[in-house]
Amino acid sequence: MKILALTGGIATGKTAAARLFEKHGAWVIDADRAAHRAYRPGTKLYRDILRRYGREILASDGTIDRKKLGAILFRSKPERLWLEARIHPETRRLIGREIQAALRRGRRLILVEAALHVETDYHRPFHGLIVVDAPPRVQIERLMRREGLGRAEAFAKIRSQMPRRRKLAAADWVIDNSGNLAATERQVRKLVRELQR
Numbered sequence: 001m002k003i004l005a006l007t008g009g010i011a012t013g014k015t016a017a018a019r020l021f022e023k024h025g026a027w028v029i030d031a032d033r034a035a036h037r038a039y040r041p042g043t044k045l046y047r048d049i050l051r052r053y054g055r056e057i058l059a060s061d062g063t064i065d066r067k068k069l070g071a072i073l074f075r076s077k078p079e080r081l082w083l084e085a086r087i088h089p090e091t092r093r094l095i096g097r098e099i100q101a102a103l104r105r106g107r108r109l110i111l112v113e114a115a116l117h118v119e120t121d122y123h124r125p126f127h128g129l130i131v132v133d134a135p136p137r138v139q140i141e142r143l144m145r146r147e148g149l150g151r152a153e154a155f156a157k158i159r160s161q162m163p164r165r166r167k168l169a170a171a172d173w174v175i176d177n178s179g180n181l182a183a184t185e186r187q188v189r190k191l192v193r194e195l196q197r
Contacts, residue, residue, distance in 0.1 A: 002195055003099060005123035006111045008132030009161055011142035013177035013184065017132045018113045020181075020188040025196070027107040029098045031091060031114035038090040039064055045086055052082070074160065088120060109195055118170045119162050130191070131171035134178040136164070 006021070006028070008014035018028045039045040041062055049057070049064060053072060059065040073080040095112055102110050111130070117123040118131075134142075136158055143154035168174060173191055177184045 001103070001108050001110075002127045003110045003112070004195070005117045005126040005129045006113045006132070007115060007117040007123065007129065007167065008175075008177070009134075009139060009164055009167060010115075010157055011139040011146065012132045012134040013142075014113065014115070014132045016181065017175050017177055017184060017188060018111065020185050021111055021192065023185075024189050024192040026109045026111050026192060027102045027105075028111045028113055029095055029102070031095060031112060034094040034098065035087055035091045036066075037094055038087055043090075045090060048086060049083070074157075084116075084120070088122075092122070109192065118167050123170065128172035129170055130173045130175060131167050132175045132177050133164070133168060134176070138178045 006014065006018060008017070018030070022028050039049055046064065049069070053069070057065055057068045057072070069083075073083060099110060099112070112126065114122060117129065123129040136155075139158050140151060140154045143149050143157060144151060147154075149157070175184060175187050175191070
């Protein structure tokens with residue numbers, strides 16, 4: 001049984017790689033989904049966020065609009081730190097519950113997919129770290145296509161993240177996702193076989 005961290009920079013294809021790991025037998029826990037549950041309506045964190053930013057960050061259904069909240073966090077490091085200090089502990093508690101449930105089901109390979117594993121040192125308790133990687137030019141092209149950004153905006157988003165070399169330095173395994181999906185899947189399949197030995 002192995003429990004591993006899975007991460008990658010923006011537009012490296014981390015989520016696509018996670019789906020491929022699932023296809024080949026891994027149980028994937030999405031930290032982003034757990035984080036959304038941490039501030040769903042009715043939770044203490046939901047109320048704290050509303051007190052800090054007001055009702056203008058709400059979507060029409062009363063949930064927190066992630067894009068509106070993200071815009072605030074992208075512009076302000078102090079605000080990002082404020083939210084992270086509150087959301088990370090609750091998210092980790094929820095992920096811990098999911099890991100225990102997967103272990104009870106007899107899962108032999110569990111991956112916890114999170115964008116900020118290295119930035120928050122969250123990868124350290126796990127048996128290893130998989131980093132999904134793509135060069136900056138590929139990230140920029142994907143961001144421009146996916147989010148309709150200009151080149152300068154896409155570059156600014158990438159620059160706001162931890163430098164690529166630091167994530168790669170922390171990796172136990174790297175999945176190169178700069179090519180097509182078939183090439184990525186070959187790497188995933190090979191790594192799953194290795195991890196299940």
